Amino acid sequence: MQYFEYCFADRLFYDEPNRWAAEHKGYRQATMPVPDGRQTGAKGPWFNYMRTTSPPPKQGWKIHVSATRETAQRVLDITADYCLRQEIPFKFLVSEAAFIGRNLKCADRSGSGKFITIYPASDERLETILTDLDPLLTGLGAPYILSALRWKDGPLYLRYGGFVERLIRNELGEPAMAIETPDGDLVVDRREPVFYVPDWVEPPAFLADHLSDRKRSDPPADFRGESPSATSTRTTS
Template structure:
């Protein structure tokens, strides 16, 4: 696992390092997770999702899924609206079971490819897909939610679309790992890639009403962003950190990106609010020689950026622990231990 993956095990319990699924969220379950199901429907669930499926209905193995986004505070109302629509239209659906799971799914180090998904709807064909999008759009007008990076956004709504697996099928990827799978045009199982960018399998024909959205998305790319990205320094669900160059001056800078309503901390604070705090602190500390200079604060499309001074250097953790840490070697001598201890104490002071 990546170091960031360990955070979920730390959050599972205030005292113990534990399985993320072991955390008891019974106190924050949403009412539809426990209320009686409508007649003719059945419910199942796991530690994350609640599934509702109309009796006698068979879904295809794969197709165009509709994902519904929503903020932590508005999630209960959005779930109720969408479930009422699904019951009326006899649409299979799943939703995050509790406030706790919504918080986890949108946390800073949650998987970027799936973050933001509050509900998933399973239309059986393209006609039902279009009816779902046009029917739900006005019902959710005025609501807010994080952008789902893996999907195509339907107009300016909380609705997102992605072609993917409906039923759990598996295959091996190029690294030999077992992953979710789709059937290609020949019926062969291939990985159902869930990356933080919208993509369509090459054998799938995009419906005309979705193609219009793809073209509109391409036309909306900002042309006046004055920085060229040279390198990604860090990624999280809250946004990226980039080494960039100012086209106007040629200066190398750091761009700190924040996605609204995403990258939540344990209090529910999103990445944009934390970015504003960092901006305000950098302004207060401006002029100190050990604080990076803040050049500007930009809002581009729906994301916000701080442009900061780029300072050459090495991460302290790498400086202290990569190659220098004596306990990485068997039986270090006393002189090596003493030297490292002095170095660590010096940095601590």
């Protein structure tokens, strides 16, 4: 999957994704003047807004914001404005080309849907950000992020993971992002298309209902389909 983005520029040959990306517009937050107290920088498909006064924690609960191609700039306008006013570090996919690449049919499902990532400094800030942004973003429409826990019915999701890049070798001997255990050991920060919480992490109390709802197997009330009991009573003639 690490070579996937090099398939975009040409149908027959691998090439730098920048050639294809140049045909798609970038999001305005990647070119606007940098506010005081902030530093910016691009890494791969991501554009970062970090604080100069204090770095974010090395790991914790992060917020992912999803969007559609049509609503992406509007979602970024709302989220970036909020994060800049509240002095919260965040990053976003730098251009429409990067957005498309992350959401194609063959893209890595563990990262699909992730358009913006926000880095709260604490669990208290996490709750505040979710509460503040939810009414501003709900209704804009967005794909589901398989690797994260959905917050209410909007485009906000969250998961526990690393905030800064720390690498170790996984079971295949490949470099992998890492998080730290309470004993100080580095372990792989699992990034799979399924929501996962490390064993030693105690989720904040305000997430209890969301975690409980996620475990339910009952279909939604408006789900169009027949129950197993209905289909099991059918017979053939």
